[in-house]
Amino acid sequence: MSPKALRAQEPSATDPAFIRNFCIIAHIDHGKSTLADRMLQMTGVVSDRDMRAQYLDRMDIERERGITIKSQAVRMPWSQGADTFALNMIDTPGHVDFSYEVSRSLAACEGAILLVDAAQGIEAQTLANLYLALENDLEIIPVLNKIDLPAADPDKYAAELASLIGGDPADVLRVSGKTGMGVEDLLDRVVERIPAPKGDANAPTRAMIFDSVYDSYRGVVTYVRMIDGSLSPRERIQMMSTRSTHELLEIGVSSPEPIPSKGLGVGEVGYLITGVKDVRLSKVGDTVTTLKSPATDALPGYTDPKPMVFSGLYPIDGGDYPDLREALDKLKLSDASLNYEPETSVALGFGFRCGFLGLLHLEIITERLEREFGLDLITTAPSVIYEVRTEDKKTVTVTNPSEFPTGKIQAVSEPVVRAAILAPKDYVGTIMELCQSRRGTLLGMEYLGEDRVELRYSMPLGEIVFDFFDHLKSRTQGYASLDYEPMGEQEADLVKVDILLQGEQVDAFSAIVHREKAYAYGVLMTERLKKLIPRQQFEVPIQAAIGARIIARESIRAMRKDVLAKCYGGDITRKRKLLEKQKEGKKRMKMVGKVEVPQEAFIAALSGDTEGKEKK
Numbered sequence: 001m002s003p004k005a006l007r008a009q010e011p012s013a014t015d016p017a018f019i020r021n022f023c024i025i026a027h028i029d030h031g032k033s034t035l036a037d038r039m040l041q042m043t044g045v046v047s048d049r050d051m052r053a054q055y056l057d058r059m060d061i062e063r064e065r066g067i068t069i070k071s072q073a074v075r076m077p078w079s080q081g082a083d084t085f086a087l088n089m090i091d092t093p094g095h096v097d098f099s100y101e102v103s104r105s106l107a108a109c110e111g112a113i114l115l116v117d118a119a120q121g122i123e124a125q126t127l128a129n130l131y132l133a134l135e136n137d138l139e140i141i142p143v144l145n146k147i148d149l150p151a152a153d154p155d156k157y158a159a160e161l162a163s164l165i166g167g168d169p170a171d172v173l174r175v176s177g178k179t180g181m182g183v184e185d186l187l188d189r190v191v192e193r194i195p196a197p198k199g200d201a202n203a204p205t206r207a208m209i210f211d212s213v214y215d216s217y218r219g220v221v222t223y224v225r226m227i228d229g230s231l232s233p234r235e236r237i238q239m240m241s242t243r244s245t246h247e248l249l250e251i252g253v254s255s256p257e258p259i260p261s262k263g264l265g266v267g268e269v270g271y272l273i274t275g276v277k278d279v280r281l282s283k284v285g286d287t288v289t290t291l292k293s294p295a296t297d298a299l300p301g302y303t304d305p306k307p308m309v310f311s312g313l314y315p316i317d318g319g320d321y322p323d324l325r326e327a328l329d330k331l332k333l334s335d336a337s338l339n340y341e342p343e344t345s346v347a348l349g350f351g352f353r354c355g356f357l358g359l360l361h362l363e364i365i366t367e368r369l370e371r372e373f374g375l376d377l378i379t380t381a382p383s384v385i386y387e388v389r390t391e392d393k394k395t396v397t398v399t400n401p402s403e404f405p406t407g408k409i410q411a412v413s414e415p416v417v418r419a420a421i422l423a424p425k426d427y428v429g430t431i432m433e434l435c436q437s438r439r440g441t442l443l444g445m446e447y448l449g450e451d452r453v454e455l456r457y458s459m460p461l462g463e464i465v466f467d468f469f470d471h472l473k474s475r476t477q478g479y480a481s482l483d484y485e486p487m488g489e490q491e492a493d494l495v496k497v498d499i500l501l502q503g504e505q506v507d508a509f510s511a512i513v514h515r516e517k518a519y520a521y522g523v524l525m526t527e528r529l530k531k532l533i534p535r536q537q538f539e540v541p542i543q544a545a546i547g548a549r550i551i552a553r554e555s556i557r558a559m560r561k562d563v564l565a566k567c568y569g570g571d572i573t574r575k576r577k578l579l580e581k582q583k584e585g586k587k588r589m590k591m592v593g594k595v596e597v598p599q600e601a602f603i604a605a606l607s608g609d610t611e612g613k614e615k616k
């Protein structure tokens with residue numbers, strides 16, 4: 001433990017002059033969580049014995065995948081001379097899907113550590129997060145991490161960082177979250193550079209909710225940043241947007257385990273427990289005030305995160321449907337950004353249409369459902385939100401291809417994003433080719449330093465959600481990084497392609513695609529299904545169609561012999577075994593009209609890649 005930390009004690013009352021609120025912003029994997037771990041250790045809030053990697057990442061999935069999903073706040077004491085400061089660090093996720101969590105955390109801080117891997121340099125999310133921090137008027141401390149790596153090139157990247165934010169490359173701190181080198185200097189710099197919070201201690205209380213987490217023992221734990229006034233235990237509080245009132249059962253600070261306190265004053269970051277069981281009653285972005293002297297104006301809130309990607313979730317075993325509903329209800333308690341409503345599919349039975357912030361969010365939710373709730377699921381191809389205007393002047397919002405109107409269509413609009421891709425300059429050609437094949441329009445291109453290029457594209461979100469990131473990574477040997485933000489809608493020539501088995505539409509395979517790609521999608525799906533569906537007693541045509549027009553066709557030839565034909569003679573046990581085996585197989589069959597389709601065929605057909613290359 002550092003000698004400085006030994007001197008450190010809990011700050012007495014909480015004079016805002018001795019508080020520093022900051023966050024660490026970085027591209028994914030640049031070492032934010034590791035640096036946070038070192039800070040916890042060096043300030044003595046976590047003893048060496050209790051230390052475990054990525055202390056703040058509490059979810060199993062977070063730890064296994066090494067990513068941070070939910071932001072966490074932690075208070076650390078740090079001494080300078082005779083003064084002890086309370087440093088409130090708010091950990092933020094680095095992935096694009098969770099950028100709304102980043103903006104929430106930023107609004108609770110006065111400064112940010114901009115952390116860049118000294119062997120990688122600036123990446124797409126470094127820029128995206130830096131812009132968010134600058135929009136919030138935060139003081140930026142530029143830092144290069146992982147300087148212990150042999151491949152680190154701190155001189156080069158210090159110059160890159162300094163030219164990005166202005167300033168002297170010599171001012172860029174160099175640290176290693178792994179060895180702890182430079183971390184004490186960094187904590188000193190946080191105290192020196194980041195402004196103390198400002199607020200009015202005598203004004204009516206206003207605290208901003210920046211996170212709300214469901215805890216199965218304590219109910220909802222709400223994280224707040226105090227702006228004006230104060231809060232104390234047993235006080236009655238009011239949530240300004242819903243006007244709902246609650247009693248404060250406990251308030252305190254996380255250090256990083258919860259420590260109850262007698263009060264929270266101006267500039268402090270802490271938690272509240274009121275006994276409510278639903279995070280929706282403690283809405284992120286809402287303002288907390290007291291009933292005794294309520295504030296009149298709420299603090300500016302955050303915009304609610306909107307789901308961008310939709311997918312159907314179906315239990316493989318239809319009997320698990322009630323369990324799936326219960327599991328989603330439980331997840332919703334801790335993840336207000338998850339949306340779902342029941343839907344049925346001819347092919348897949350009963351399930352839910354779910355809205356997610358992005359593909360990673362989708363993956364995490366399905367993985368949690370499978371792991372924490374033991375469910376086996378099929379997810380349908382992800383879709384975005386389309387607005388379809390019909391000739392009779394109606395507008396239909398479509399999140400599922402099956403909702404696509406059948407009559408005459410006047411126009412279809414789709415969401416568009418501004419995508420920023422950063423990569424070494426040698427890959428520019430292959431990236432441009434990929435973006436063009438995904439209907440991207442180049443908005444601009446800029447060199448950052450000698451060999452890194454930032455390409456900016458406007459691109460339909462629907463083209464990104466499929467497998468764009470996988471392709472980008474494989475074309476650039478993993479060197480490219482991607483960030484995107486919504487930039488509105490555009491009209492496009494989009495059509496719904498249906499897949500029919502013996503004339504019956506299989507809803508799970510319908511897709512909304514650009515007219516130019518409709519034929520390729522039709523051919524791909526019909527060929528794939530031909531391989532996956534076993535022969536039946538009769539010939540089965542597989543067709544792809546736009547409305548009534550067939551655009552691709554394959555057929556599965558009829559089975560010639562029956563299964564028992566080879567069991568001629570009297571061996572009854574063999575015959576029975578064969579029939580039983582067949583019966584067993586039938587259980588996992590779904591009927592589409594008269595055609596028996598094995599469950600696995602649906603899963604395999606849905607998990608393939610749109611460009612014809614199967615996923616590993």
Ligand SMILES: Nc1nc2c(ncn2[C@@H]2O[C@H](COP(=O)(O)OP(=O)(O)OP(=O)(O)O)[C@@H](O)[C@H]2O)c(=O)[nH]1
Pocket residue numbers: 026027028029030031032033034035066067068093094095145146147148149175176177178179
């Ligand atoms: N050599 C070296 N490796 C480091 C250092 N800091 C982090 N790493 C490694 O880099 C990887 C990513 O580190 P994390 O701390 O999980 O990265 P992160 O930025 O928190 O990632 P997200 O939470 O997903 O945004 C891990 O394998 C760490 O062990 C460092 O200073 N030196």
